[in-house]
Amino acid sequence: MTDCSTLITATDVEVRFGGHAVLTGASVTVRAGEIVTLIGPNGAGKTSLVRALLGLVKPTKGSVSRKKGLRIGYMPQRLSIDPSLPLTVERFLQLGAASRHADFDAALAEAGAGHVMHSPMQGISGGELQRVMLARALLREPDLLVLDEPVQGVDVTGQAELYRLIQGIRQHRGVGVLMVSHDLHVVMAKTDHVVCLNRHVCCAGHPEAVSRHPEFVALFGPDIASTLAVYTHAHDHAHDLEGHVIKDGHTHADHVHTDHEGCDHDHG
């Protein structure tokens, strides 16, 4: 299913941490103009998968391939700058991309934080910080936005606004978005493709289908699932306490990575 709109693909990735696998057999594909969201409980390997895709960790098995010349705008989960470092928002943006001043204004405005340009990085609120990081990612004119829990530390109204913003960015710019999120309701409403992780890919697909998937229900509980979906069907495999698949452990990743046709990919 690889075509020229495919930006990045992980195939059957395994990531090990301190000797044991935190993620096995994970596959995910992001295409241009598509929002893909990784969900799953804490320790499910969401961030590990993102780090593997970004090249920050080397998968012990499997591979990651990127479209040639892919530009990534990355928004990390946490940014804590030591208070001893005098850094204004403007300077922080300059560190990411050597653009003109007008571009900084535009990017900050697009991210909805135009007013903090000259504030020190340590003096802005959590929500403003998220927007500033988003602006820095946008300044790179990315083909792919990678957002690790973009609404962290943002209040509820701010969260909805940020998700709307991300959707808007996808629409204007036609970028692909890979997002890690906790907020199931918003994810289900604003995402094209959901990958549910629990140390492996539990299920993947359209949000509606995923919310009905038995593994999803098993992970998040029937209460949450029922608010998101209409019915459930039979569970085809079970998990032990650590999340390992006990029987019939095939995954539901629906993006099978096949040979490339027509466009260049860097394999890593």
Place this chain on the structure above:
Amino acid sequence: MIMDDFLMRALLAGLAVALVTGPLGAFVVWRRMAYFGGALSHTALLGVALGFLVGVAPELGVAFVVVAAALMLGMLGSVRGLSTDTLLGIVAHAALAVGMVVTATLHNVRVDLMAYLFGDILAVSWSGVVWLWGGAATVLALLTMLWRPLLNATVHADLAFVEGVNVRRVELAFMLMLALVVALAIKVVGILLVASMLVIPAASARTFARTPEVMGILATLFGALAVGFGLWASYVYDAPAGPAIVMMASIFFALSLIKR
């Protein structure tokens, strides 16, 4: 006042060190590596001993051991169940103890321990001054070249990596610069006080700086003032020069707190 020749040399040597410990020290503060610098400098006595054992200049031994220690500490990273802080505490004092023991067992040389522990800036020769300026200029040039990627890696290493900075290489270069500067600065303030020349002027500059660059430059200024006033105090009151310089730096830091 016509300056005595030795005082002139001491001032020039001190200024060379202040020039480079300012901006480099700013990075030490931003990266929370004050204790790392301290641990690094404590390994220097081992270098002195090694220099005598092998029969090369002690400065060469110091440079070698400190650079090796920086690389090792950089790679050490973590031992299960112990924080970096604890590990650095172990390395620092183990190295100092071993250095003392080895130095004491050198039978045919008498090592002026005080000179190495607290600096011997008043005894610096003209060739020593040239070495210090050469070393300081080299590190400063390298730091200027790497300023932007290093600042980027300091703000967020992963973000810098994704944006194309070779974080590993830049951080390795930083470790090497730090080791080199520690080796240089030992001449001026000694093994036990080196870290203070990295940390105190930079910390004093924080209140007055709105950008990283200004903080680096101001740190150099504070360091230079400390060197000048410290040497003056040393000359007038016959105080040991290294500690006098650090004392002055500390006074400037205390004054900078008033503005805050």
